[in-house]
Amino acid sequence: MSDLRIAVILGTTRPGRRGEAVAQWIVERGNARDTARYELVDLADYPLPHLDEVNSAKMGQYEGEHTKTWSAVIDQYDGFVFVTPEYNASISGVLKNAIDYLYAEWTNKAAAFASYGVNGGMRAVQQLRTIASELELAGVRQSLNLSVFADWQEFTTFAPGAHNDPTLETMFGQLESWAGALQPLRAGVAA
């Protein structure tokens, strides 16, 4: 196995959230590949107030202990799978807030997008791609777009259709390739 570490960021905190089963499944499937280490990062474990830092994240001068903790978590990873619902044609507020807290911790890394919603959550993915580009975070082409109609039984029990399997593998492959390719670039920037 490579030394790549990928965070699967669970982007909702709502009681009864569908995202939890999705994120756990992605972690399990990712680790089954044995090509990178996939770890769950649940935003519920890192409660962040509405952005309360005085300085822009680009300056990297954090004052809040919650920001320093969040920075140390994200800094460890080579890449990310953002697990996002579609909320009002975009991503969740809690995910956007968590992203906005940091800058360098995201840059020159790779990202993949796993969305879900009534229509697969593609509008959330499109918004996330724009956000990622602003952070110099390289978003891979393949996204996973789960439907609450097709991939949940009775809208409650997560039961992803088999048609998602090749999509997921393609997404993992693209993510790991780019996450690995960007490691030396980050080493150069740090030097």
Ligand SMILES: Cc1cc2nc3c(=O)[nH]c(=O)nc-3n(C[C@H](O)[C@H](O)[C@H](O)COP(=O)(O)O)c2cc1C
């Ligand atoms: C505030 C809110 C807005 C939503 N807006 C959309 C939407 O624009 N498009 C969509 O497909 N689903 C929408 N949904 C449905 C969610 O995608 C679906 O309920 C999903 O399970 C929410 O993620 P969560 O369960 O992890 O919180 C919305 C749900 C909420 C709570």
